[in-house]
Amino acid sequence: MKFSNFFIPTLKEVPSDVKMKSHNLMIRSGMIRQETTGIYSWLPLGYRVLSKIITVIEEIHKKNGVNQILMPTIQSADIWKESDRYETYGKEMLRINDRNNKDLLYGPTNEEMITTIGRQYIKSYKNLPRKFFHIQSKFRDEIRPRFGVMRAREFLMKDAYSFDINEENGEKTYLEFFMLYLKIFEKLNIPVIPVRAPSGEIGGNLSHEFHLIVESGESEIYINDKILDLNFNKFTLQEILKLESYTDDFYTKNNFEKKLKKYRSIELGHIFLFGTKYSRSFNFHVDSDNGKIQPFMGSYGIGVSRIPAAFIEYSNDENGIKWSKSLSPFSIQLINLLSEDEETKLFCDKNYEKLIKNGFDVIYDDRLERPGKKFSDADLIGTPIQIICGNAYKKEKKISVVKRSDKNEITIDALELMPELNKIISKI
């Protein structure tokens, strides 16, 4: 992608009410734009990050037999009256009347709807288990939306739901999602910590959250530092329940004797095995050899549009964002400092084409801007590798390759670039 063809409206200043670093950097790098309180547009650079996250989440869910669907944003109030949450949900629910004065609402979550879907079609225990997910906008009319897309009113969520024949199978599914979440965040290069969360009701209910430790986070978790080094891959559910790793709430309620270390963090995922709560409310049952049974359900959420902000909060410096390869909108930024010099331009144009042919996701800064602006924009938008072509190329056919994360720089012969690129990248 040529910078000149791609819309990255970087800004020098942001509104004074922008307090959080990630919010500031996302506005300054032209990733997002506030449309009204707590409601944002994703501009091209931001959307690329979002779409990389979506791709990973979709792939891993589908590979694990979770069926992708798309439920609508607008729901009938009727199903929320059936579950008794219409009145209790409070002012966070965006209530709407249509032209016929029918009560609608913008879905803050989809337990009610998925249960009615299950109830209509799943009639026999032979049709279980079933697992569904969708990635869809949600709306929660927060009293104090803040920190940009970190706590927006309209946001993108991945929510999955499971139906099982009984608690034992429900727990198996819960463990599957636990592992699936770890895989997703591993593939996204985000070192989340699973923490036990309170599950509200008594009996068979389980809940974990997945947090990223960041000093500016709004949440607090309590953990035994040993769990930072664990590989959970082959853990059983029993082993997971023994982990010393808790949300603030869970830790406080249980009044553990042992003191654990407190960290500030951002919640990125949440899994919840709530059992028959909704299948009871909706009178949803399936036939089995032992008569009618109420499916055992769980829900599994990821705050998709919060992930870019959380990662930026975790990985930045005074100059801008430091993307990992898996989340970065581009993997390489090719910077031509002498856009008006024919020879340098020719070299950059050619290598831009070659990089693309070799499968690299390149952004090529071909703009007629002064070098200072190009450097600061590159550091701001945070592409992991910068290839810089300027006077050293003009004079002695040398170019620089810079690693954004630590600004480590090496100078190489221009001709070395293509044949040696992978080696160069791994070296710096």
Next chain:
Amino acid sequence: MKFSNFFIPTLKEVPSDVKMKSHNLMIRSGMIRQETTGIYSWLPLGYRVLSKIITVIEEIHKKNGVNQILMPTIQSADIWKESDRYETYGKEMLRINDRNNKDLLYGPTNEEMITTIGRQYIKSYKNLPRKFFHIQSKFRDEIRPRFGVMRAREFLMKDAYSFDINEENGEKTYLEFFMLYLKIFEKLNIPVIPVRAPSGEIGGNLSHEFHLIVESGESEIYINDKILDLNFNKFTLQEILKLESYTDDFYTKNNFEKKLKKYRSIELGHIFLFGTKYSRSFNFHVDSDNGKIQPFMGSYGIGVSRIPAAFIEYSNDENGIKWSKSLSPFSIQLINLLSEDEETKLFCDKNYEKLIKNGFDVIYDDRLERPGKKFSDADLIGTPIQIICGNAYKKEKKISVVKRSDKNEITIDALELMPELNKIISKI
């Protein structure tokens, strides 16, 4: 994908108010579910079709330098007051009050929002042209939502917007989108006809729609049959404007002497060069050598969630849907009629794996259902190629390959299947 792991809740009966064939087939094949009036969930089979369409639309837009963004579904009423459309839009606009009694609305379209985005960031003629698209839910509170996802209230739309420095460049961009739309529908194997549409205002405004001819369509177009055979690839805008191909409205208004043939059709796309209408309303101007100029704009829509319904309307028979390869949720349906026979099951299991390894998008009917149900489900969901394995395999190692579109069937040796598959598919 194994049928047993994939949720396809086929139904025998549909509600009596389901009148249109595509609506009936989408409900019966378990593609969609109505959640409330004019609001649908896309179930796994339906979502696969939707996602194939989305992929093609995204690819072709991006390849043509249109930047992908994501604007929110909820908009502030303020910008609609600025363009004077808040009052005039009427009851189709879903108006919402948030907890602070602020006027919001569910976007029926995004001209207002994209213009405010342009106004904030685009300051110089050097930043033009700019082209953006997003794929996002829209809501239009239709007085009579009907025909399932064909005329739903919440629907998925691709809308693109362009900014140019003047009319001449605007017309170039318009022509680009005209060609881009033809490419998209060609890649989707949907034979749309471009028809001239009225453009509302006087002066420089242009509008075309892209229609699929279908007897049950709600629209009417007037065309000279010759245009059905044209290849528009190298047409200039002037040549396009001379085409004898019009919407009902345009034809009636212009009172043409020559009689053209009338067809019923479904509108799938709409492109509209509206000039400075919104840049004027929003006082959006950029600097140029000749002082301030108002960008020349266009908008370009595709009714994404209407496409599956329209195609089904166009391609079906008494047994179900006849998908083309490009839209079908799966390319091959492997049907095991003897699921309980070890040897047949082994053969099918093995070939299912091989087909997947060879890049085919297979649905494998491994269910313990009677053959009649498997045949009727296969015809209903409309996978283009069926591979049938039953008694003939058991007795003499023969299997059948059936083309869904014309039910043409050939019998082959089971061992021929994998090495010869592409040849077999092209033969039938």
